[in-house]
Amino acid sequence: MTIEKAAAIGGGVIGAGWVARLLLNGIDVSIFDPDPEASRKVGEVMKGARRAYKQMLPGGLPKEGKLTFAKTIAEAVTDADFIQESVPERLDLKHKVLAEIDLHAPANSIIGSSTSGIKPSDMQVAMKKHPERLVVGHPFNPVYLLPLVEIVGGAQTFPEAIEVAKEIYSSIGMKPVVIRKEIEAFVGDRLLEAAWREALWLIKDGICTVEELDDIMRYSFGLRWAQMGMFQVYRIAGGEAGMRHFMAQFGPCLKWPWTKLMDVPEFNDELVDLIAGQSDEQSSKWSIRELEKIRDDNLVAIMEALSKQNKGKGWGAGALHKDYTKRLATLAASTTSKAAAKSKATKPVKKIVKKPAGKRG
Numbered sequence: 001m002t003i004e005k006a007a008a009i010g011g012g013v014i015g016a017g018w019v020a021r022l023l024l025n026g027i028d029v030s031i032f033d034p035d036p037e038a039s040r041k042v043g044e045v046m047k048g049a050r051r052a053y054k055q056m057l058p059g060g061l062p063k064e065g066k067l068t069f070a071k072t073i074a075e076a077v078t079d080a081d082f083i084q085e086s087v088p089e090r091l092d093l094k095h096k097v098l099a100e101i102d103l104h105a106p107a108n109s110i111i112g113s114s115t116s117g118i119k120p121s122d123m124q125v126a127m128k129k130h131p132e133r134l135v136v137g138h139p140f141n142p143v144y145l146l147p148l149v150e151i152v153g154g155a156q157t158f159p160e161a162i163e164v165a166k167e168i169y170s171s172i173g174m175k176p177v178v179i180r181k182e183i184e185a186f187v188g189d190r191l192l193e194a195a196w197r198e199a200l201w202l203i204k205d206g207i208c209t210v211e212e213l214d215d216i217m218r219y220s221f222g223l224r225w226a227q228m229g230m231f232q233v234y235r236i237a238g239g240e241a242g243m244r245h246f247m248a249q250f251g252p253c254l255k256w257p258w259t260k261l262m263d264v265p266e267f268n269d270e271l272v273d274l275i276a277g278q279s280d281e282q283s284s285k286w287s288i289r290e291l292e293k294i295r296d297d298n299l300v301a302i303m304e305a306l307s308k309q310n311k312g313k314g315w316g317a318g319a320l321h322k323d324y325t326k327r328l329a330t331l332a333a334s335t336t337s338k339a340a341a342k343s344k345a346t347k348p349v350k351k352i353v354k355k356p357a358g359k360r361g
């Protein structure tokens, strides 16, 4: 299944990342963002994304989709079969924007929300026409490179919508994981916030600096986590007896005072100044755009390295990267030849809209 026409509502850090992934997959995108600087900001992200994709595809990129800036949400979504909402994380704003998208989007479109932690059930109450086609599609920054998307359905979401969303996100090179039960912050951000809270304590208490903490991550378990997750890594850490031995050894530590996680440090000016000041010391020699380039180059290099593992079949994100770049290279070859321009596999997005009561199969 491919997307014929996409809409992006919100073009900040995340929205622009979605736009970049979609355009680089040859998909036309219509975007609405009231920020007068939106076009410049999206342009900057596109520049970075093109640069990264050129490293992944030395033979050339597919023909880019066309980007149109709409004046209203209605104009952006009116003929889109896939809409991704990426406006700031406020429930009142999500309600307002999703209600408007719902009003104007074609009935059989899929609507994904980038929210980091709001439950879809809490958002879809604002959608009066077709709340059943809303899913959370929670990505990770930079959206054009990191493949994971957490898909979460709400109380009103149809199972078919989740299936179609899985196909849609997969069609643009992503790895969808459907979250089995709806909770705030899903899985990724639950883990990240737990680690962040502990990190804030460690710095507030003067145990380490921002830079030292980052070094402790990136020279150790950060390297492990790019290729195996927590549980596969811990299985190995248990030695030949595997996970059971690991649990026997480290399970009791959970009762020791190894963590302050249940408390949240007071988020006051003093803490913000401490963290921001140390972050400046660590990184102010680079601009944010320079840091983005360094990050992107490293991510591409890691995914390329992983794509060669496992006897050339690729491992984890590397296996997906291998398939994705192969698919984009084929698309590039076909979109450079006019004759093949129409050969995009096109199965229209399936209808998932509400049926009269009692008629659902």
Ligand SMILES: NC(=O)c1ccc[n+]([C@@H]2O[C@H](COP(=O)([O-])OP(=O)(O)OC[C@H]3O[C@@H](n4cnc5c(N)ncnc54)[C@H](O)[C@@H]3O)[C@@H](O)[C@H]2O)c1
Residues within 6 Å of the ligand: 009, 010, 011, 012, 013, 014, 015, 032, 033, 034, 035, 038, 085, 086, 087, 088, 089, 097, 114, 115, 116, 117, 138, 139, 140, 141
């Ligand atoms: N930043 C991250 O790392 C990250 C990661 C995953 C998910 N998210 C989620 O993505 C969403 C967007 O976050 P972000 O970091 O891109 O924020 P951002 O502040 O960078 O961008 C938000 C954009 O939305 C625009 N906007 C505001 N009101 C709007 C409206 N009524 N209609 C359309 N656009 C509007 C703003 O002008 C801005 O460009 C949030 O829900 C956030 O939780 C963020």
